[in-house]
Amino acid sequence: MSKVKALIIPVTPFQQNCTLLWCEATKRGVVIDPGGDLPEIERAIAQAKVAVDKIWLTHGHVDHVAGAADLKARLNVPIEGPHRDDLFLLERVAESARSFGMQEGENVTPDRWLEDGDQAEVGELKFDIRHCPGHSPGSIAFLNAAQRLAIVGDVLFAGSVGRTDLPGADHAQLIQSIRDKLLPLADDVTVISGHGPTTTIGRERATNPFLQQAAAVSAETELSGGRGAASFAAT
Numbered sequence: 001m002s003k004v005k006a007l008i009i010p011v012t013p014f015q016q017n018c019t020l021l022w023c024e025a026t027k028r029g030v031v032i033d034p035g036g037d038l039p040e041i042e043r044a045i046a047q048a049k050v051a052v053d054k055i056w057l058t059h060g061h062v063d064h065v066a067g068a069a070d071l072k073a074r075l076n077v078p079i080e081g082p083h084r085d086d087l088f089l090l091e092r093v094a095e096s097a098r099s100f101g102m103q104e105g106e107n108v109t110p111d112r113w114l115e116d117g118d119q120a121e122v123g124e125l126k127f128d129i130r131h132c133p134g135h136s137p138g139s140i141a142f143l144n145a146a147q148r149l150a151i152v153g154d155v156l157f158a159g160s161v162g163r164t165d166l167p168g169a170d171h172a173q174l175i176q177s178i179r180d181k182l183l184p185l186a187d188d189v190t191v192i193s194g195h196g197p198t199t200t201i202g203r204e205r206a207t208n209p210f211l212q213q214a215a216a217v218s219a220e221t222e223l224s225g226g227r228g229a230a231s232f233a234a235t
């Protein structure tokens with residue numbers, strides 16, 4: 001029986017998947033990526049009847065974090081994540097929220113940075129942290145192999161991958177992060193992404209065009225003995 005429950009609450013004009021996740025045994029929960037629309041998040045918390053212990057952040061982009069400081073103050077809970085390499089984004093949340101015309105948006109100071117190999121806990125559940133740079137330098141994924149669940153922010157989407165036209169992003173690095181940190185997971189692991197529908201590792205491994213392309217490029221590189229990164233970066 002699954003010990004973890006998750007409720008996805010699309011928030012902000014970006015339809016970002018804020019996720020209320022909780023341990024069913026203890027009814028202790030976390031809010032992941034509260035980008036805004038806090039009344040909707042608070043309504044979901046009340047409906048689920050869970051006690052929120054923490055806020056987790058997958059990365060520092062404004063659509064994921066603009067409501068984090070306000071929610072932290074309202075719930076009196078600590079913020080964990082992302083990786084410290086997203087500090088430059090968290091210091092600019094207010095500015096970038098204003099530039100997008102968002103109503104909320106305060107700069108964020110995490111209480112705990114998360115690094116590859118760390119664990120984050122909620123109730124009786126432990127999530128392994130994987131640093132997945134590429135979409136942003138400090139992007140992380142929260143993995144629970146036993147519960148067959150991965151929360152990946154904007155690293156991987158159903159049929160797509162995170163955009164890499166933003167400051168500090170790197171497409172080749174993003175594909176490498178997905179291949180090294182996410183694809184080793186079992187096919188039946190459910191993936192909650194930062195936008196759009198949930199998917200599974202197996203479905204993305206088999207059908208995600210960006211990952212097929214990555215496999216083709218690396219095979220080509222091995223055959224020619226050259227460096228494939230330059231041609232790949234042009235796509």
Ligand SMILES: [Zn+2]
Pocket residue numbers: 059061135136154
């Ligand atoms: Zn993002």
Ligand SMILES: [Zn+2]
Pocket residue numbers: 014016061063064154194195
């Ligand atoms: Zn996003």
